[in-house]
Amino acid sequence: MTLAYVFELLAFALVGTLLQGTLLWMSWRLLSRAIPVSYPVLRYRVAGAHFALLAALPLLTVALFHLFFAAMGAEISREKPSVELPPLESSAAYLSMLAGIAACWLLGAMVHCLKLLREWAGLARIARSAAPENLVAAVDRLGKKIGARCLVQPCIAAVASPQVVGFRRASLMIPADFMTALPAAERDAILLHELAHARRHDFAWNLMQRFGLALVWFHPAAWALYNSVALEREAVCDAMAVGQGASPKSLAQGLLRLAERRSGHAIAMASASGATLSNRVHRLLAPAAAPASLLRRTAIAGGVLALFGVAAALAEPGLNAARMRELYIASGFGPTVVVNARDPAGAFGLRIRQGRVVQASIERQSVPTERIIQKGDQVILLGPNRRPAVSLRVSANGRIRWDARG
Template sequence: MAPATLAYVFELLAFALGGTLLQGVLLWSSWRLSSRLIPVARPGLRYRVASAHFALLAALPVLTIVSFHLLFATMGGEISREKPAIDLPPPTVSAAYLGLLTSVAACWLCGAGWQAIGLFGELARLAAMPLHAAPAALVATVDRLRVNDGGHRRLETRIAAVAGPQVIGFRRAVLMVPADFMTRLPAAEREAVLLHELAHARRQDFACNLLQRLGLTLVWFHPAAWALYRSLAFEREAACDAAAVRRGAAAKTLAQGLLRLAEDRHAHPVAMASSGGAALSVRLHRLLSPERAAPSLRARAGGAFGVLAVLGAALALAAPGLNAARMQDRYIASGFGPTVVVNARDPAGSFALRIRQGRVVQASIERQAVPSERIIQQGDTVLLLGANRRPAVSLRVFANGRIRWNARG
């Protein structure tokens, strides 16, 4: 890949990562503000709002690269020049600058690769985990609770070497339970915990969590991304706690069951486990505490205005900024760049060029096409020969589609 193309790609990536660092802080602030406005008694809404913030943060690098690339691509490739020379110098790519951009790209790629390897390794360990038939009494309990829960999604119950019940799977969910589950917890606590897991299965939290973990690989470098993901995991568990209570589990009974399971907490982070993935003490406090008073209308309006202001600032940071012209020049010089049409005029008349990556591919003088054999180019020096095969136009062509020539009399 040519240095100009590498410089464009890596500079665009570096800009996207830098913009994500700034915008991620604003998104985290927006979530903190939103979490103060949404009552804790509505964990489902809190989870959806946290998910939206996290999804936007995880998508920021991709959105920035795509939007800027499209912006540069649509800024136009036709350049009309009336002056005999241009003022802007051509873009240069120094070896040191290209090395710095390459180091940033390599660091991000290595971190993302490391995160992806860890995630897929965890999935491989889950897939290889031996599963055994569950006792008939446990299967009957799960089926009864699933029917009463209104769940129509297929769910298999299996015994596995896990510390507590965990839900895995996409189309066909599997509820993994430890071998001693039927004896470790009293019947009421067992059913409360199972209702929590059924809520995970009904919401398809395993697939959602996997997508969120994949998003985390893109923004692994951002502390706000990890903080948002922890908040997301907490609200997900709180939403399933609330769902279990709505389906008939007593809050105190569920809390007791969660405490018993937490004595040996070795859940897989990618699996949906009732005893892992969130700060248990805060969860239990929210589960057992009375509903907090809803914020006043004035507080809600002020908070909503603050959220909009924060998001507006985040979008403003995505503006092209002062380096738009330089980045457009890099785009034109890269392998992605368009064919640039240059229409120029001086006292001797007009001529036109079609330039791609610093090469003149077509030319005309006074609207008369110049055959390719009369376009002589050596490096950045171009000579257009007239019909008498004498030099008609002498100019220099740069990779960004700009030209420099002396005015003809």
């Protein structure tokens, strides 16, 4: 019954995530239309918050509802146990279906994690060499402007376009022909963009987002939100580069030149990506104004949608709460069930855990352990004369059935 509880709780969390994740995607679509593109940092944070919540939904649902059932206490009393209800059962086919759902989710998550590790190994194998003096000087000069010089170490690497890789002292990997392939203004704009990634520690954030994506790989909204986060992250770095003196036109032209030779390592966040390039170029060359009233309406709409999403997340599990409660009681996580029963022959009491009678009493007199005879779900309580006093059946969820004594 422990497996039945775990599998059903996980399956419920995954199915619930499909609904809740769809609500989150709808929320982001509405907010992305309301928040002006001239506020890239706000857009990135809102998109990132939506994605983080979606990635955490399966684990949050499992944890919250397990805690909810655990909060029922150390013991559950059944003062008037029913003699009609059969014990809780889960068919082999039903358990197999739940196990299949859990296995598919786990296998998909493992595949995506292995893919991420393979990309990491591919980055580690890239040949690197010391950067020439003119590149070091350019990075020093631009790094001081954007506040990221001490965070990166430039190097020449076998990559198609500049990219920042690493954490505290990241490597700024530059193609060997970068200093000659692009005009000076475009080079500076691209370097400022990459230094903005280093200042924001985007490599580490993107790595965490990829692990989050592995948890909800089955949800189309997760992929859409991840792509939105990636677009807004690039837009933030574009804005930071422009804010430090890069010409929007030069940056756009540099991105277009690099687009044809972009890297295949997704976690490295190469400067130009075909999937988002047209959107970024449009934002650079046609910036939009941001009316203050629109931002206020956006905040209100975001709060309403957030409350709606939370309400949906909390209300939906109530449809199956009774069964989940019984499965929890029957599982290895469940509490001890106290049964106080009475029939014409008198009263008796039991303490049951996972279908095992751990203590018993007849007419408030404790029954020694050696006089509690249990074989499977059949239990016989022997009286002082060693003759059967009470004969009953016990279910895993703490319910009992017996023939009333005369």
